[in-house]
Amino acid sequence: MDGAAAVGWIKVMRSRVGWIVGEAQCLRNYRSWRLPKTFTNGDHSMKKLSRREFVHAGVLAGVGLAATTRMPGAGAALAAATPPAALPSTFSLETYAQRSINYFERLVDADGLPYFNVFWSEPAEAAHDWPCLGDVMPRQLEAAVMLRRMTGIGVVTEPRWRSMLFAHLHPHDGQFHRPARSWQRAKVEDAALPLGALNAAALDGDGEARKAAVKMAEGYLRRLQDRYLPEKTFSCFAVKSLMVTARLLGSDAALAAARLLVERHVVRGRAFNPDNTFGPKAHMHGNLKAMTGVADYALTVGDPVLYSRMDALYRHVKSTGTRFGFLPEVVNWRPSDMIASETCAMMDFAGIGVTLANHGHPEYWGDMERLARNHLVESQVRDVSWLQSDDVRPDTQQFTWREIGPRIVGAWAGWSSPNHILAYRETLNAHWGGPELRDKIRLLQNCCGGSGVHALFILWKNAARFADGTLSVNMHLDKRLLEAEIRCEQPYRGALRIDLRQGCAVRVRIPEFTEAGRMRLLVNGQTRSILQHGLRSGSLLGDSWQNEKSGPPAAEAVGNFLELGRFAAGDRIEVLYPVPVVTEEIAVGNPGFRQWHYRVTWKGDTVVRLEPIGNDVKTVWSDFDKMDREVFYGEEGPGALYQREAMLRESSLADAPLHTDDGGLDLWQIAGRVS
Numbered sequence: 077m078d079g080a081a082a083v084g085w086i087k088v089m090r091s092r093v094g095w096i097v098g099e100a101q102c103l104r105n106y107r108s109w110r111l112p113k114t115f116t117n118g119d120h121s122m123k124k125l126s127r128r129e130f131v132h133a134g135v136l137a138g139v140g141l142a143a144t145t146r147m148p149g150a151g152a153a154l155a156a157a158t159p160p161a162a163l164p165s166t167f168s169l170e171t172y173a174q175r176s177i178n179y180f181e182r183l184v185d186a187d188g189l190p191y192f193n194v195f196w197s198e199p200a201e202a203a204h205d206w207p208c209l210g211d212v213m214p215r216q217l218e219a220a221v222m223l224r225r226m227t228g229i230g231v232v233t234e235p236r237w238r239s240m241l242f243a244h245l246h247p248h249d250g251q252f253h254r255p256a257r258s259w260q261r262a263k264v265e266d267a268a269l270p271l272g273a274l275n276a277a278a279l280d281g282d283g284e285a286r287k288a289a290v291k292m293a294e295g296y297l298r299r300l301q302d303r304y305l306p307e308k309t310f311s312c313f314a315v316k317s318l319m320v321t322a323r324l325l326g327s328d329a330a331l332a333a334a335r336l337l338v339e340r341h342v343v344r345g346r347a348f349n350p351d352n353t354f355g356p357k358a359h360m361h362g363n364l365k366a367m368t369g370v371a372d373y374a375l376t377v378g379d380p381v382l383y384s385r386m387d388a389l390y391r392h393v394k395s396t397g398t399r400f401g402f403l404p405e406v407v408n409w410r411p412s413d414m415i416a417s418e419t420c421a422m423m424d425f426a427g428i429g430v431t432l433a434n435h436g437h438p439e440y441w442g443d444m445e446r447l448a449r450n451h452l453v454e455s456q457v458r459d460v461s462w463l464q465s466d467d468v469r470p471d472t473q474q475f476t477w478r479e480i481g482p483r484i485v486g487a488w489a490g491w492s493s494p495n496h497i498l499a500y501r502e503t504l505n506a507h508w509g510g511p512e513l514r515d516k517i518r519l520l521q522n523c524c525g526g527s528g529v530h531a532l533f534i535l536w537k538n539a540a541r542f543a544d545g546t547l548s549v550n551m552h553l554d555k556r557l558l559e560a561e562i563r564c565e566q567p568y569r570g571a572l573r574i575d576l577r578q579g580c581a582v583r584v585r586i587p588e589f590t591e592a593g594r595m596r597l598l599v600n601g602q603t604r605s606i607l608q609h610g611l612r613s614g615s616l617l618g619d620s621w622q623n624e625k626s627g628p629p630a631a632e633a634v635g636n637f638l639e640l641g642r643f644a645a646g647d648r649i650e651v652l653y654p655v656p657v658v659t660e661e662i663a664v665g666n667p668g669f670r671q672w673h674y675r676v677t678w679k680g681d682t683v684v685r686l687e688p689i690g691n692d693v694k695t696v697w698s699d700f701d702k703m704d705r706e707v708f709y710g711e712e713g714p715g716a717l718y719q720r721e722a723m724l725r726e727s728s729l730a731d732a733p734l735h736t737d738d739g740g741l742d743l744w745q746i747a748g749r750v751s
């Protein structure tokens with residue numbers, strides 16, 4: 077970055093800081109604003125805001141009909157976050173989180189309700205469906221809280237979603253009651269997603285959400301104990317949310333509800349096979365979300381057998397996907413050549429992966445870093461040039477056609493292939509959807525919208541941790557903690573830089589593609605040696621080499637970490653290593669059906685090229701639609717992924733903007749470090 081560019085960048089960042097301060101005030105103001113509730117026939121109905129009221133409430137900015145007026149903020153921030161120089165940036169998860177602001181604020185109706193369906197019709201359209209209110213909205217609210225903590229930027233739809241959530245909590249049972257609409261029947265929702273949103277808001281300092289979360293858990297326990305409700309009404313989908321309410325909000329009812337679900341479905345039931353594989357018709361997102369919750373429960377109550385089962389199941393999941401994070405949406409289900417990866421499943425893979433890695437399985441940090449650098453971020457919608465919109469057709473209550481392409485930039489894939497944002501053209505007909513939704517090609521399922529940002533947050537929170545006077549760099553990702561700033565130049569160079577803000581011990585994971593003997597350590601520019609025998613002084617073999625030498629103690633390889641020693645505030649630590657370029661051939665596909673082959677070029681932990689091998693088939697049989705359907709496993713298809721040739725070259729890098737993790741909203745460090 078040259079001097080003029082740097083000055084411009086500093087100005088931009090100053091304006092961002094000013095805006096963030098202003099926005100924090102706005103958010104506080106929004107918190108005090110509540111929708112009046114109407115209560116009819118035991119059901120909460122949300123008061124529909126007029127456009128004027130909506131604007132007055134400060135929630136517009138890109139929302140709803142012809143919403144072109146924007147508060148200074150998120151959109152501007154998105155542009156400002158791109159460094160002015162032409163240099164590529166370091167890899168920061170904050171950058172991807174910011175890109176979702178556009179989608180969170182714009183792919184909603186005039187009331188702020190997100191759309192579940194996006195169809196690849198001509199013109200493209202987004203439509204409401206039964207998951208919009210009780211699924212998509214709370215996922216996006218939870219993600220908005222996470223995004224704000226991760227970037228310092230508030231999503232302007234967040235307060236609207238909060239009001240919407242509270243407007244549907246029944247004052248008697250604390251549950252989320254979904255009212256009937258033309259596209260949905262009335263239902264008491266499973267607590268999982270609304271409770272997740274309440275937990276996030278509560279841990280973000282929202283006292284009303286804290287009370288509502290505890291009340292929801294108490295009401296949910298009563299539902300679980302209701303002998304008139306069949307057990308199959310529930311699953312372990314809610315266990316992670318319940319465990320957060322139990323551990324971090326102090327709810328005994330939440331722990332009791334989690335125990336009941338785990339006993340019923342995992343210990344005595346058949347949520348998973350006895351040999352720790354998935355049973356028939358397994359849904360990857362559902363199973364992984366259950367595993368994330370059950371692992372949390374097992375650690376909390378001290379059940380090593382249950383915890384070990386979750387580890388075995390995690391390894392089973394790995395056997396169904398690829399090293400770059402592609403996971404099949406369904407397992408043991410489709411008698412078909414069609415296979416696709418869902419962002420929701422990647423979120424939960426991150427949830428169980430970091431839980432295991434934090435508690436006795438540091439060998440899984442490599443999986444998490446490859447997920448972060450590859451299929452997760454590639455599943456964020458960027459290129460929409462292939463989508464046609466009708467920008468003049470007015471919205472109906474259920475549908476919108478305007479600017480669908482621009483509005484979904486920053487959304488997350490519901491059915492990606494390894495190399496395209498969509499794996500196949502297929503309808504909803506086999507599963508759900510009223511007549512108005514039939515025969516339309518599904519492009520996005522927006523459960524994945526909140527889940528994509530949630531996944532980024534999980535990986536960001538766990539990329540590096542500071543505890544008990546020790547900084548642990550688990551993934552070689554850019555991260556700013558109160559105690560240190562970490563920068564990494566992968567995949568361009570194997571160079572990790574740590575600037576310490578306080579004195580502490582430091583440990584850095586050894587990437588799987590290298591070894592301690594190939595790594596170099598510099599402290600304030602001076603080389604330090606690295607021991608590789610893995611034995612500490614005072615070990616069974618007596619005093620180590622370092623006790624016989626004068627000068628600073630050497631760094632030491634212990635397991636898959638380098639224990640670098642203790643350092644002072646202001647010290648700069650650099651870890652250098654080669655980043656090899658290697659190629660492997662992989663295949664994805666349902667067992668017993670066509671396998672789709674790819675040549676994957678890795679540079680360190682980053683896929684820099686993904687080439688289909690002989691996947692020229694244009695159509696295959698859809699067991700859902702009962703007809704041949706177009707598929708996108710070859711060169712041609714919408715939204716090409718892994719356009720990363722530039723990463724094969726050497727380049728100087730600009731530091732991506734980072735936001736400091738203050739340590740809050742940490743849902744994945746459950747007990748003391750086991751390893």
Ligand SMILES: [Zn+2]
Nearest residue numbers: 418420523524
């Ligand atoms: Zn999803």
